[in-house]
Amino acid sequence: MQLTAKASLNHALLISICTPQFKGDEATESLAELARLVTTLGFKVVGTQSQKQSSTQKVNVLGEGKLIEIARLTGNKGEVEDDSEGEYSLDDMPLSEIPSEDLPFACADVVVFDCDLTPSQLRNVENQLGVEVFDRTGIIIEIFSRHARTKTAKLQVEIARLNYVAPRLRETSCGDRERQMGKGAGETTLELNRRKVRDQLADLKRELVNVQDEMQGRRTQRSDLFCVALIGYTNAGKSSMMRAITGSDVVGENKLFATLDTTVRALYPTTQPRILVSDTVGFIKKLPHDLVASFHSTLAEAHDASLLLYVVDASDPSFRTQLEVVHEVLGEVGVEESKKLLVLNKSDKLSIEQQQALMTEFPDAMMTSALNPNDVSKLHQYIVEVSQQEMIEDEIIVPYTTKGIIGEIRSTMSVTKEEYEYDHVKLTVRANAIDLEKLKKRMLSS
Ligand SMILES: Nc1nc2c(ncn2[C@@H]2O[C@H](COP(=O)(O)OP(=O)(O)OP(=O)(O)O)[C@@H](O)[C@H]2O)c(=O)[nH]1
Numbered sequence: 001m002q003l004t005a006k007a008s009l010n011h012a013l014l015i016s017i018c019t020p021q022f023k024g025d026e027a028t029e030s031l032a033e034l035a036r037l038v039t040t041l042g043f044k045v046v047g048t049q050s051q052k053q054s055s056t057q058k059v060n061v062l063g064e065g066k067l068i069e070i071a072r073l074t075g076n077k078g079e080v081e082d083d084s085e086g087e088y089s090l091d092d093m094p095l096s097e098i099p100s101e102d103l104p105f106a107c108a109d110v111v112v113f114d115c116d117l118t119p120s121q122l123r124n125v126e127n128q129l130g131v132e133v134f135d136r137t138g139i140i141i142e143i144f145s146r147h148a149r150t151k152t153a154k155l156q157v158e159i160a161r162l163n164y165v166a167p168r169l170r171e172t173s174c175g176d177r178e179r180q181m182g183k184g185a186g187e188t189t190l191e192l193n194r195r196k197v198r199d200q201l202a203d204l205k206r207e208l209v210n211v212q213d214e215m216q217g218r219r220t221q222r223s224d225l226f227c228v229a230l231i232g233y234t235n236a237g238k239s240s241m242m243r244a245i246t247g248s249d250v251v252g253e254n255k256l257f258a259t260l261d262t263t264v265r266a267l268y269p270t271t272q273p274r275i276l277v278s279d280t281v282g283f284i285k286k287l288p289h290d291l292v293a294s295f296h297s298t299l300a301e302a303h304d305a306s307l308l309l310y311v312v313d314a315s316d317p318s319f320r321t322q323l324e325v326v327h328e329v330l331g332e333v334g335v336e337e338s339k340k341l342l343v344l345n346k347s348d349k350l351s352i353e354q355q356q357a358l359m360t361e362f363p364d365a366m367m368t369s370a371l372n373p374n375d376v377s378k379l380h381q382y383i384v385e386v387s388q389q390e391m392i393e394d395e396i397i398v399p400y401t402t403k404g405i406i407g408e409i410r411s412t413m414s415v416t417k418e419e420y421e422y423d424h425v426k427l428t429v430r431a432n433a434i435d436l437e438k439l440k441k442r443m444l445s446s
């Protein structure tokens with residue numbers, strides 16, 4: 001299998017393997033999500049198939065009969081021998097979001113499994129069907145590769161991609177050549193390819209450490225400010241909310257994993273001191289382990305945040321399980337639970353009754369629509385209030401002879417009163433205790 005999803009419109013057939021551990025609604029929701037992932041990649045979903053299996057471990061993943069059925073739907077291009085008669089339906093697990101069309105028979109040229117396959121399973125199924133086969137992780141990594149914009153995201157995704165591709169490289173592209181060229185020469189090619197990937201990975205990891213050091217430096221500079229992080233499942237509306245509460249140009253898009261980098265902006269209308277808001281990468285079920293690890297640093301913003309806004313798409317019936325995924329991934333990357341607020345977003349897509357039911361179910365949550373300016377102001381106000389709760393009031397005497405301190409006070413603290421005396425100004429401020437302590441120490445030593 002190669003990760004070479006073509007730019008042209010591929011026609012994808014999705015396959016769900018239902019096991020005793022993975023079936024029913026869970027399997028249907030997951031398949032609908034796979035359809036959105038595949039569409040994000042630019043493929044057209046032409047049908048779905050499911051099969052009950054005791055596990056996903058079979059050599060060809062599917063049973064013999066099902067494989068023949070799929071081979072017919074993909075034009076019998078592989079090794080599967082089809083001597084049966086009759087036609088098969090493209091959809092045996094219809095997805096409401098996919099418009100049904102009159103498609104020509106045998107029109108799928110890509111097969112996507114909604115589970116992870118081993119490199120040898122991928123190779124086997126590809127050989128049997130003679131079309132390109134992807135598994136769920138392959139699709140997610142491909143999307144991440146395409147959406148990465150900044151240097152950090154590109155490095156992180158490339159590391160994950162190489163880790164994913166490495167074993168497939170060994171078992172697919174080298175296998176045939178190895179046989180053709182004889183053992184010695186084959187081993188050399190294999191070794192060479194392995195070393196190339198290892199070297200590439202080592203280089204990328206070194207580069208990533210450098211970039212991350214720079215990012216850590218920037219975060220330390222900001223550590224005096226109150227920080228809010230928007231976190232949640234992909235497509236929940238984090239970037240849209242970010243744009244609304246910071247007046248920024250962060251793009252929200254109706255595709256999965258639109259955001260791969262953490263973006264930081266100041267809350268707008270601005271406050272004194274400024275409050276910073278960060279938008280983070282979205283989560284998804286069965287997020288590949290390498291990607292979780294690689295987004296450790298991207299999520300460092302959430303780690304440092306004083307307030308976490310858990311944004312969910314409340315109009316998505318599966319948002320409760322999505323929220324569990326968010327908790328799980330945050331647990332894995334070690335984000336401490338700071339103060340948090342559940343934001344039930346996309347309320348404009350819900351009826352008043354549905355909104356009321358949700359508020360009864362989640363009494364501490366805030367119901368919002370990123371499209372509604374009143375809701376945006378409500379969230380803005382909430383953030384400001386929480387930031388102020390963390391502050392204490394104090395008086396600072398600044399002699400006129402001290403230089404630079406007043407500017408610093410104004411940028412990091414909220415000045416509520418100014419009294420000008422003969423040789424000093426007395427400022428009443430609201431600030432966090434740590435900042436006040438630091439400032440006083442500095443003033444004493446200067
Ligand atoms: N109707 C409605 N649509 C919304 C709302 N908030 C966001 N959207 C839409 O939902 C889609 C996803 O929004 P994004 O803001 O990109 O979502 P995200 O959480 O940043 O997604 P990722 O970056 O993929 O993690 C876009 O098409 C938005 O226009 C809302 O409150 N109501």
Ligand SMILES: [Mg+2]
Binds near residue numbers: 238240251252253258
């Ligand atoms: Mg986003």
